[in-house]
Amino acid sequence: MTENFLPPQQRATWQALEAHAQRLTSLSLREAFASDPGRFRSLSRKHGDLLADFSKQRLDTAALEALLALAEQSELKRGICALFAAAQVNFTEGRPALHMALRGSCPPPAGAILDDGPVRRFAAALRAGEIRGTTGKPITRVINLGIGGSDLGPRMVFEALREPGPPVEVEFVANIDPRELDEALARAEPDSTLFVISSKSFSTAETLANACAARAWLAAALGEEKGLSAHFAAVSNATTAAAAFGVAQERVFALPEWVGGRYSVWSAIGLPLLVAIGEARFDALLAGARAMDEHFRDAPFADNLPVLMGLIGLWNTDFLGMETLAVLPYAHGLRNFAAWLQQLEMESNGKRALRDGSTSAVSTSPVVWGGVGTVGQHAFHQLFYQGTRHIPMDFIVPVGEDEPRQRALIDNAFAQSAALMNGRDLAGARAALEAKGLPAAEVDRLAPHLVSPGNQPSTTLLLPCLDAFHLGALLALYEHKVFVQGWIWGINSFDQYGVELGKEMARALAQGAGGAQDGSTAALLQAAEALRRTG
C-alpha cells in the first residue's frame, strides 16, 4: 500500500484544485443558479431511485472535473480494487477490511468461511419464543451490552426500522455510567431477560463492567446455582474469552477479525437487529448495501455517488477551508445517524500519519455533527444562517408517505437548504421589515440583524422512503465515501490507535497512578475523592 506514495498536496491535480478554489472562493450560489439554468442537471446524479443533489455545493463542473482528475491521479480505482480483493488496506494492522463480504459483494479472505446460520437460527428462535431462561420462562427482552461499533450501528438501525409490538423487546446499553444499565434493568424481569455481550475484542472496559453488573443482577434474583448461561449470548472475535466469561459455546457468535468494529453492523453484531426486525428485513438491509457496493465498484467516477461525495467533502475541507460537516436527516428514525456517522468518519479518518509514515500536511476528517430536522431548525440552525462560519451540510431526505405532516417535514428540508443558500441581504431585510409596517427608524435599527449571508453549501440525498433496503444503501454510501477520502489523503481508515491513549490513562488512574499525573489531573482526582467522602 505504500508503493509510489506521493502525499496529496504534491500531486499536480491537487495544485490545480487550489487554483479552482481561488476562482470559486467567492462564488455566489444564488448567482450561479441564476446564470446557469442547467446547474441542477449537471451537478446532480441519480442511482436507482436515490437522487444526490450536489448543485448547492460551492463548485462548478470545471472544479468537479478537477476533483475527478485528483481521484484518477490518486489511483483510487486501484484502491477500490484492493479493498474488494481482500488486500491489506488496513496496512498498519496487516488486514483486509471486508465488511462487503458480509453482504455478499465479494468473497471473504482466502480460507475464511462465512457461516451466519447459527446467529440467524438463534435470533429466529428468540423471536419465536423458543429460548427460555433458567426458570423456564421464555426470553422476551434482549439487552445489548456494547459500545462504539458494537453499539452505534445496531442501535441506529434499530431506531430506524423498529416496529410497534415486537415479539421481543430490544434495548441497548453502552455507557459505564451505572445509570444507563440501571434504567434498562428497571424495565426488565430477570427470568425473561437475555444479555448479548457485543465486543469484537472482548476486552472493552465499559462492556465487561456492564456484563459483570448484569450477571450480578441476575445472580441476585435467580441465584447462581442454576447457572446463568441461559441469560447470555456473545458476539466477539475473541470467542475463547467470551466462553471464559461463562457464555455457552454455542451462543458465542464469531465476528471476523477482518471486519472493523464501526463496519460491523452487517455481521453477527447485528444479532439484536435480527431479533428486532427479523431476517427478511435484515436481508433487505444487506441487499441495499450490496447494491451500493456494486455501484461503488463498477460505476464510472463521474457518476459514482460515494466517489463524488468523498471528493466534494474533500473539496470543502481542504480547498474551501470548512472544518465541519453537519448531517441533517429529515427522519425521526435517523435520530442516531449523526452518532453513527461520527464514529464512521472521525474514527476512520481523524488521523495524520500517512502511508509512508510522514505527517499529513492537509486537513483530514471534518468534525462531523448534526441532528434531525425539523428539531435542529429550532436549535442550532441559527448559526447556519447568521454565524460567522461556513458549514457544509448533508440533508438526508426520505420522502415517505403522502401525509400532511410528512409533506411538511420534506418541505422543511428543502426550505432550509434553499434559504441557507439564498440568504437575505440588507435590501431584503429592509423590505421584510417595511412589509410589517415598521417605522423607518425601526427598519434602520433592525435590518442588519435580519441579514443572512446565505451561500451555505449543502448536498441533498433524496430517497423514496426509510425502509431496510434504502437504509442499507445509505450506510454503505457513507462507508465508501470514507474510504475514498482516506485513500486520497493516504491514511489508514481502518485502525484506531489514537483511542488507545485515553484507555491507557484510564487504566493508570484506576490503578492509583494519580500522583504521577500533571497538576490539574492530580488535583481533580483529589477533589473527586473528597466529594466521594463527603457526598
Ligand SMILES: O=P(O)(O)OC[C@H]1O[C@H](O)[C@H](O)[C@@H](O)[C@@H]1O
Ligand atoms: O467491540 P469492542 O472490541 O468492544 O470495541 C468497541 C469500540 O471500542 C474501541 O475503543 C474502538 O475505538 C472502537 O472502534 C470500537 O468499536
